[in-house]
Amino acid sequence: IAVLLLVVFSLSCPAAEALDNGLALTPTMxxxxxxxxxxxxxxxxxxxxCISEKLYMQMxxxxxxxxxxxxxxxxxxxxDCWPSHDRDAKGRLQADPRRFPGGIKKLADYVHSKGLxxxxxxxxxxxTCAGYPGSLGYYEVDAQTFADWGVDLLKFDGCYMNWTLLGEGYVNMSKALNKTGKSILYSCEWPLAFLCLQPNYTxxxxxxxxxxxYADVYxxxxxxxxxxxxxxxxxxxxxxxxWTWGLE
Known part of the structure; x- marks a missing residue:
């Protein structure tokens, strides 16, 4: 397997400054x-x-x-690049069946069995930035799907979205995640898309x-x-x- 590089992929603000849902009280590592x-x-x-369930199990x-x-x-x-290009008959995201034959629920169970x-x-x-299905119009469906799979963290990117609606979209997914009743840490690409403007940090x-x-780490x-x-x-x-700085 390729050399493992572990980084603090994104650091939280102090607990009093960020979303108060009991998560990310210490830096997310x-x-x-x-x-x-x-x-x-x-x-x-x-x-x-390649991006497959094998890679994450090995990690x-x-x-x-x-x-x-x-x-x-x-x-x-x-x-990015984990999903199928098509949603299922009920409009839910699904993992690419060749690369994730067991599905994300099976992978989550495996990761959890390791105490992770x-x-x-x-x-x-x-x-998504790589052209896979995004969540616009499906925020509640996708949030519930992630919760049903046992996902613990969502990294939510900001591609293929009218920038004037970006903030509203992030707020709506935050509400959708909270509505599931499952603790899912919410990692936003907002305010990255607004660096040339003045983001609403509040x-x-x-x-x-x-x-x-800032930009991707390579x-x-x-x-x-x-x-x-x-x-x-x-x-x-x-x-x-x-803020403290982290890599993502």
Whole structure:
């Protein structure tokens, strides 16, 4: 299996500043696939590095075996490219059947059996950034689907959405997640899409457990450095809101 890189993929604000649902009271730590595996779905030619249930089961095993779990890394997180391109007959998201033959519920059960938690990826717009089905028009359906599967964290991206409706979309998914009655940590890409404008940080704090501040992290030191450099140069924005920086 490829070298395991575990990072604090997104850090929360202090508990008093973020969504008060009892989650993310300490920094959220775990593993997210995008940094190394991105949207590799070619399981025929690259079975050990493609986005499949095998990859996440292996990562869960490694996190326990190598002591990452004991050090506080508890989330195994799926990023983009996991779903089928079509919803099921009831309008629900479904995992790609070839790469996830057991479905997300089976994967969540496996991750939980290791004492870890499962994160999943969705999008506020009509499609994900890689072109898979987004949650626009399906917020309550998708929130309940994630809850039924036993998902513990939702990373919610911001592609294919009219930017004027982006904030409303994030608020609506927050309400939908809370309506399920299951504790699902909510990680927002909002305010990333508004960096050229002035995000409504009050609304963001009330809606999300933590949020995305800058660009993707890639499999290189220069990528990590670019994020830390951006953070350092934007202290006038970050410090007043109690942010700490993380990688995603």
């Amino acid at each position: 775990g593993w997210l696939h995008w940094e190394r595996f991105m949207c590799n779905i070619n399981c025929d030619k690259d079975p050990d590095n 869960a095993d490694v996190m326990v075996k190598e002591g990452w779990k004991d050090a506080g890394y508890e989330y195994v997180c799926i990023d 938690k499962l994160g999943i990826y969705g999008d506020v717009g009509k499609n 609304a963001i704090r009330e809606t999300c457990n933590h949020w995305r501040n 499999d290189s030191w220069s990528s990590v450095k670019s994020i830390s450099d951006w953070t350092a140069s934007h202290q006038d924005i970050i410090v007043p809101r109690g």
